Amino acid sequence: MRVLVAGGAGLIGSAMCARLLDRGDSVLCVDNYVTGRAANLDGLLGRRAMTFIEADVCRDIALPPGAGLDAVINLACPASPVDFDRLGLEIMEAGSRGVANLLDVARSHGARFLQASTSEVYGDPESHPQAETYWGNVNPVGPRSVYDEAKRFGEALTMAHHRRFGTEVRIARIFNTYGPRMRLDDGRVVSNFVVQALQGRPITIYGDGSQTRSFCYVDDEVGGLIALLESDFTGPVNVGDDRERTVRDMAETVLELTGSESEIVYVDLPVDDPTRRRPDLTLARRVLGWQPSTSLEDGLKLTIGWFRAQLPA
Numbered sequence: 001m002r003v004l005v006a007g008g009a010g011l012i013g014s015a016m017c018a019r020l021l022d023r024g025d026s027v028l029c030v031d032n033y034v035t036g037r038a039a040n041l042d043g044l045l046g047r048r049a050m051t052f053i054e055a056d057v058c059r060d061i062a063l064p065p066g067a068g069l070d071a072v073i074n075l076a077c078p079a080s081p082v083d084f085d086r087l088g089l090e091i092m093e094a095g096s097r098g099v100a101n102l103l104d105v106a107r108s109h110g111a112r113f114l115q116a117s118t119s120e121v122y123g124d125p126e127s128h129p130q131a132e133t134y135w136g137n138v139n140p141v142g143p144r145s146v147y148d149e150a151k152r153f154g155e156a157l158t159m160a161h162h163r164r165f166g167t168e169v170r171i172a173r174i175f176n177t178y179g180p181r182m183r184l185d186d187g188r189v190v191s192n193f194v195v196q197a198l199q200g201r202p203i204t205i206y207g208d209g210s211q212t213r214s215f216c217y218v219d220d221e222v223g224g225l226i227a228l229l230e231s232d233f234t235g236p237v238n239v240g241d242d243r244e245r246t247v248r249d250m251a252e253t254v255l256e257l258t259g260s261e262s263e264i265v266y267v268d269l270p271v272d273d274p275t276r277r278r279p280d281l282t283l284a285r286r287v288l289g290w291q292p293s294t295s296l297e298d299g300l301k302l303t304i305g306w307f308r309a310q311l312p313a
């Protein structure tokens with residue numbers, strides 16, 4: 001396949017490019033480095049089947065002449081809660097103009113389109129675990145709304161495009177994903193705890209740490225996204241790991257695996273921080289024949305090893 005990967009220099013995007021190249025696909029990677037990093041593409045840029053275009057998906061993307069495309073995978077959007085304030089307007093633009101542009105690219109090439117959506121469309125869920133049939137509980141004006149509503153809009157736009165033009169579309173609702181190549185200052189719980197533990201600084205638990213998330217290792221996530229792209233299923237599908245943990249448990253696991261003696265400190269819980277989150281993977285297992293396989297401990301060991309190599313000794 002010839003695949004355009006938008007947001008290809010991010011955490012999931014760079015792992016996606018590597019996986020596609022390894023199996024013999026050609027990749028056209030697009031990123032504007034707003035949160036992606038050139039270093040994430042080390043070892044990929046020199047490969048014959050890899051082309052990189054530095055571009056903002058919200059503007060015109062100058063594709064190479066005659067670039068035939070079989071698929072467009074849209075992973076382009078800042079996604080860490082620390083970006084919601086700093087990049088709120090950019091996030092809303094990526095979810096609207098960016099998605100519309102990439103849908104047009106897919107349509108003009110007769111390519112299949114995969115939209116990366118998110119568990120955040122469920123907001124602070126009143127239904128647990130979250131199945132795709134649940135419509136969510138989102139505060140439309142709170143600090144997370146820029147991301148939640150942009151992603152909800154992106155889903156609506158994707159489906160409208162499919163209905164109007166018959167474009168083949170796929171929608172993945174991605175749950176908390178972690179792994180090597182996260183930004184050191186990404187601000188999310190895994191990168192914060194691992195970097196804090198390795199530097200011997202206090203581990204910052206927001207609130208009392210009883211809130212839950214279900215963490216998916218990046219290589220599992222990429223496998224699920226590719227299975228969805230290649231499936232025949234048009235509606236949204238949860239793609240994540242359904243092994244749920246409290247944030248406090250995550251802190252203790254990171255301390256144990258790093259051997260760190262960092263203390264744990266408790267600080268204010270951010271506004272509208274979801275209380276619990278776990279994907280119902282029934283649909284993914286049935287229509288994709290896929291499920292995650294990497295344990296949190298194994299995934300964290302690989303992630304810790306990577307962060308250790310990034311930090312000054």
Ligand code: UDP
Nearest residue numbers: 081187188189190192204205206211247273
């Ligand atoms: N969190 C925390 N300490 C941190 C960063 C995050 O306790 O240093 C908590 C955060 O409040 C949330 C959970 O960890 O309950 C996951 O946060 P993250 O930003 O990774 O992702 P989210 O699921 O909120 O998008």
